[in-house]
Amino acid sequence: MTQFLKVKTAEEVLSIIASLPALSEEAADLDLAHGRVLSRPVEAPEPVPHFPRATMDGFAVRARDTFGASESLPALLEVSGEVLMGREPDVRVESGRAAIISTGGMLPEGADAVVMVEHTQPLDERTIEVTRPVAPGENVLQVGDDLPRGREALPAGRRLRPQDLGVLAALGVKTVQVVRRPRVAVVSTGDEIVPAETASLPKGKVRDINTCVVAAQVAEAGGEVGRRAIIIDDLDRLAAFCRDALEDHDVLLLSGGSSVGSRDHTLNVLDRLPQSELLAHGVAIRPGKPTILARVGSKCFWGLPGQPASAMIVFTAFVRPCLERLQGLRWDSTIRRANVRRAVLTTNLPSVHGRADYVRVALDEKDGILLAGPVFGKSAMISTLSRADGFVVVPEHVEGFDAGSEVDVFLFAGG
Amino acid sequence: MTQFLKVKTAEEVLSIIASLPALSEEAADLDLAHGRVLSRPVEAPEPVPHFPRATMDGFAVRARDTFGASESLPALLEVSGEVLMGREPDVRVESGRAAIISTGGMLPEGADAVVMVEHTQPLDERTIEVTRPVAPGENVLQVGDDLPRGREALPAGRRLRPQDLGVLAALGVKTVQVVRRPRVAVVSTGDEIVPAETASLPKGKVRDINTCVVAAQVAEAGGEVGRRAIIIDDLDRLAAFCRDALEDHDVLLLSGGSSVGSRDHTLNVLDRLPQSELLAHGVAIRPGKPTILARVGSKCFWGLPGQPASAMIVFTAFVRPCLERLQGLRWDSTIRRANVRRAVLTTNLPSVHGRADYVRVALDEKDGILLAGPVFGKSAMISTLSRADGFVVVPEHVEGFDAGSEVDVFLFAGG
Structure with missing residues (x-):
C-alpha cells in the first residue's frame, strides 16, 4: 500500500469517484x-401507437371533404357509424361520410383525420355540419x-x-x-461505542449512531445494506471483519471512534487487506478531514469520521455520489445535484482559511422563498443532528457568504 | 349522495385535503x-450526554488552575493520569494536576474543564505548560x-x-x-385498456399505464399499494370491486378510460357505494378537470383522468398531499413543498383563460442554474411522459410567465 500522505480536495475525491466503473x-x-x-x-x-389513434373526441373523416368549410358554408357529412373504444372499427369512412370517434379510438379505414366535436353541429339524426376544415392527419397519432x-x-x-x-x-x-445495487457493509468502531439497543448505558459509553444513520443513507442512495457491525478498537478483529465483508460486499464503510488512535487503526486495517491502494488520506474539508478512500481489489473502502454529524456530511458529499456512480447513474450535473436546493442565507457565513467549510444548515420557508440558517451548537451534540437539513459549502478560497446571498444547500435526506 | 356540480379550484381541493384526519x-x-x-x-x-463529556482532545483540569496563564507565563500542571475512552475514569484531578483526555471521554472527578492540546506544551514527562486559560465548563458537555x-x-x-x-x-x-401507512387500491378502467403484460397487442387496445405509474407514486408518497386491478367499463363489476376494496383500504384511486362515458361511470359507481359524499366533481385545472374526490365512510375515493400524463399531474398536485395528510405529516409549506424546485423558464408560458394551466416541463441545468422548458408533443403521447420532470402552474388569473422568470416546478418523482 502506498502510504505517503494524500490529502485531497473535494474535487479530487469526486473525480476519483467519477472514474469508478459501474457494477455488473x-x-x-x-x-x-x-x-x-x-x-x-x-x-x-x-x-x-400501433394503430392510427384519435387524439380528440369527434368525427373520423376524409380531410378533403372538409376543405373550405366555414361557419357560413359548413360541409355536410353523413354519420355512417361509430368507432367503439378498444375495438377494430367495423365501419369504413367513404367520401361524404363520417364516423363518431372518441379520444384514443382507432381511426377507421378511409378516414385520414378527426374533426373535433366542437367544430361540428348536428343537422339531423344522420347528418352533421362541419364548420372548420381539418388537414390530413389532424387530431390523429399515426402508427409510430x-x-x-x-x-x-x-x-x-x-x-x-x-x-x-x-x-x-x-x-x-x-x-x-x-x-446491480451496490452491497454495502457498515461498521462502527470505537471503545466508547455500544449497540443502540443497550438499555442501561454505562458511564463513559455512548450508543452507536453511525451504523443506523449511514444504513438509512445507503438505502436512500439506492444501495443495499448487508452486514452491520460494531467492533471495538481491536485491530485483529477489525481487519478480520473487513477482509471477510469485502468478499461479498462492494463497499465497506468504516466509521472511526472519536479517539485519537482510531484513525491510525483504519490505516492499519487497510495495510492488512490484500490488494489495497490508498486513494485519499484526508480530504481538505471541515468537518471531514480524516476521511479515507481506498480501493481493495475492485471494492471501495471508506473511512468515515466517527462524529455522527461529520460522517453524515462526508456520506452526502462523497459516499452517496460513489454509490450512484457504482449504480451507473448518468454522471451529469442535473443528476449529481438532485439533492441540492437553492436557498437564501439568513446570516453571514464566515470562511475558515485553508480548507473548504461544510456548514450545517436548517431550511425554512417564508413567502415562497427557501431560507437557510446555520445550525448552532457544538457539532458533537446529537440534538443538532436532526435540526440540520443539509449543508452549505464555503469553498477554500472564498471569503464567506453574506446574509441574503443565494447558496446551494446539499440535503442529507432524499427530500 | 349530493349530486349537483361541484367544480372546485385547486386551493379548495387542497383545503378539503388539509381537513382530513390522520390515520391511527x-x-x-x-x-x-x-x-x-x-x-x-x-x-x-x-x-x-449522561456523563460530563470532553468535546476536544487535551487535558482535563481545574479551570481555576489556568487563570492568568499565557504564552509568556504558562501555568504548570502535573499530568496524573489518562482517561480511557468508554471507561469511567480511575483518576481524580486534584489542584495543580491534569489528566489526558480524548474527545468524547468522561471528565474525571475534580476537573471542571478541558484545555485543548494545542494550548499546551510538554515540559517534561510528567508536566505540561498551559498557555491559555479556560473557563469552568469550557470544552465540556455537561449532563443533559x-x-x-x-x-x-x-x-x-x-x-x-x-x-x-x-x-x-x-x-x-x-x-x-x-x-399507519395509508393502504391504497389502484384501479384502471376503460374498454381499451389491457394488462401491461399483454405480449401481442390487439388493434384498438393499449396497455395499462396508470396502475403502474400510480402505484410507484403511491410508494414514493409513503403509501402502501394493496390491490391493483384493471376493470373494463362495466358498472356492476366496477362497483363491486370498489365496495370490496374500500373494506380494507384507506384510499381508492380509480383512473377512468378516455372514452366519453367513463367519467359518468365513476359517478355511477360512487352512487352505489354506501355513505358516499361527493366533495369535488371536477377541478378547475388543465389538464385534470374530470378529477373527482369523494368520501366513502371514512375512506377517500379519487377519480383520476384516464390520460396518463393528466393522472400523473393530478396525483402530484392532490393525491400525494392527501396521502401525506393521512400519514399525519406536518402540514406546513416547507413539507408541502418538498417536491418543489425553483427554476428559470426557457420560453414564454402563455396562460389559458378560465382555469389554472398545469404545464409539463423538463429540467436541465446550465452553470448551476436550474432551467425549466415545456415538454412539447401531444399530451396523449407516452414518449412525453418520461421527458417531463414535473409541472409549472400558471394560475387562472395570471397572464402567463415570460421566458427568464423564476417559477416553481412540482416534481413528479421523489427527486
Whole structure:
C-alpha cells in the first residue's frame, strides 16, 4: 500500500469517484424496477401507437371533404357509424361520410383525420355540419408517431421513476437490464461505542449512531445494506471483519471512534487487506478531514469520521455520489445535484482559511422563498443532528457568504 | 349522495385535503421506521450526554488552575493520569494536576474543564505548560447539555430521516409510535385498456399505464399499494370491486378510460357505494378537470383522468398531499413543498383563460442554474411522459410567465 500522505480536495475525491466503473448488470422485473438504474437504453420493441389513434373526441373523416368549410358554408357529412373504444372499427369512412370517434379510438379505414366535436353541429339524426376544415392527419397519432419501432425510449443511466415505468408498461417491456445495487457493509468502531439497543448505558459509553444513520443513507442512495457491525478498537478483529465483508460486499464503510488512535487503526486495517491502494488520506474539508478512500481489489473502502454529524456530511458529499456512480447513474450535473436546493442565507457565513467549510444548515420557508440558517451548537451534540437539513459549502478560497446571498444547500435526506 | 356540480379550484381541493384526519397510530421498530411519520413527539428518556463529556482532545483540569496563564507565563500542571475512552475514569484531578483526555471521554472527578492540546506544551514527562486559560465548563458537555431528560427530541408529524433515526438510536429508543401507512387500491378502467403484460397487442387496445405509474407514486408518497386491478367499463363489476376494496383500504384511486362515458361511470359507481359524499366533481385545472374526490365512510375515493400524463399531474398536485395528510405529516409549506424546485423558464408560458394551466416541463441545468422548458408533443403521447420532470402552474388569473422568470416546478418523482 502506498502510504505517503494524500490529502485531497473535494474535487479530487469526486473525480476519483467519477472514474469508478459501474457494477455488473442484471435483469429486473418491471414490478421491482422502481428506483433501479438502466444499464442500457430501452428501445421500443413495437411502434407506439400501433394503430392510427384519435387524439380528440369527434368525427373520423376524409380531410378533403372538409376543405373550405366555414361557419357560413359548413360541409355536410353523413354519420355512417361509430368507432367503439378498444375495438377494430367495423365501419369504413367513404367520401361524404363520417364516423363518431372518441379520444384514443382507432381511426377507421378511409378516414385520414378527426374533426373535433366542437367544430361540428348536428343537422339531423344522420347528418352533421362541419364548420372548420381539418388537414390530413389532424387530431390523429399515426402508427409510430409517438415512438417508432427501435427508437430509444429510455436512456442508459436513467434511474427509473414512476413515469419511466409507465413508458415501459406501454411498450409491453416485462424485464429491464439494470445495474446491480451496490452491497454495502457498515461498521462502527470505537471503545466508547455500544449497540443502540443497550438499555442501561454505562458511564463513559455512548450508543452507536453511525451504523443506523449511514444504513438509512445507503438505502436512500439506492444501495443495499448487508452486514452491520460494531467492533471495538481491536485491530485483529477489525481487519478480520473487513477482509471477510469485502468478499461479498462492494463497499465497506468504516466509521472511526472519536479517539485519537482510531484513525491510525483504519490505516492499519487497510495495510492488512490484500490488494489495497490508498486513494485519499484526508480530504481538505471541515468537518471531514480524516476521511479515507481506498480501493481493495475492485471494492471501495471508506473511512468515515466517527462524529455522527461529520460522517453524515462526508456520506452526502462523497459516499452517496460513489454509490450512484457504482449504480451507473448518468454522471451529469442535473443528476449529481438532485439533492441540492437553492436557498437564501439568513446570516453571514464566515470562511475558515485553508480548507473548504461544510456548514450545517436548517431550511425554512417564508413567502415562497427557501431560507437557510446555520445550525448552532457544538457539532458533537446529537440534538443538532436532526435540526440540520443539509449543508452549505464555503469553498477554500472564498471569503464567506453574506446574509441574503443565494447558496446551494446539499440535503442529507432524499427530500 | 349530493349530486349537483361541484367544480372546485385547486386551493379548495387542497383545503378539503388539509381537513382530513390522520390515520391511527401503530408502533414501529427503529430498524423499520425510516420514512415513517411520528404520531407523537419523542421525548428524551434520559439526559444526553449522561456523563460530563470532553468535546476536544487535551487535558482535563481545574479551570481555576489556568487563570492568568499565557504564552509568556504558562501555568504548570502535573499530568496524573489518562482517561480511557468508554471507561469511567480511575483518576481524580486534584489542584495543580491534569489528566489526558480524548474527545468524547468522561471528565474525571475534580476537573471542571478541558484545555485543548494545542494550548499546551510538554515540559517534561510528567508536566505540561498551559498557555491559555479556560473557563469552568469550557470544552465540556455537561449532563443533559445536549438533551435534558424529558426534552422533545423529535416533533410529532416528522417523517423520519436518517439523521432522525440517529437521534433515536442515541436515546436508546427501540420503537416509536408512527401513523399507519395509508393502504391504497389502484384501479384502471376503460374498454381499451389491457394488462401491461399483454405480449401481442390487439388493434384498438393499449396497455395499462396508470396502475403502474400510480402505484410507484403511491410508494414514493409513503403509501402502501394493496390491490391493483384493471376493470373494463362495466358498472356492476366496477362497483363491486370498489365496495370490496374500500373494506380494507384507506384510499381508492380509480383512473377512468378516455372514452366519453367513463367519467359518468365513476359517478355511477360512487352512487352505489354506501355513505358516499361527493366533495369535488371536477377541478378547475388543465389538464385534470374530470378529477373527482369523494368520501366513502371514512375512506377517500379519487377519480383520476384516464390520460396518463393528466393522472400523473393530478396525483402530484392532490393525491400525494392527501396521502401525506393521512400519514399525519406536518402540514406546513416547507413539507408541502418538498417536491418543489425553483427554476428559470426557457420560453414564454402563455396562460389559458378560465382555469389554472398545469404545464409539463423538463429540467436541465446550465452553470448551476436550474432551467425549466415545456415538454412539447401531444399530451396523449407516452414518449412525453418520461421527458417531463414535473409541472409549472400558471394560475387562472395570471397572464402567463415570460421566458427568464423564476417559477416553481412540482416534481413528479421523489427527486
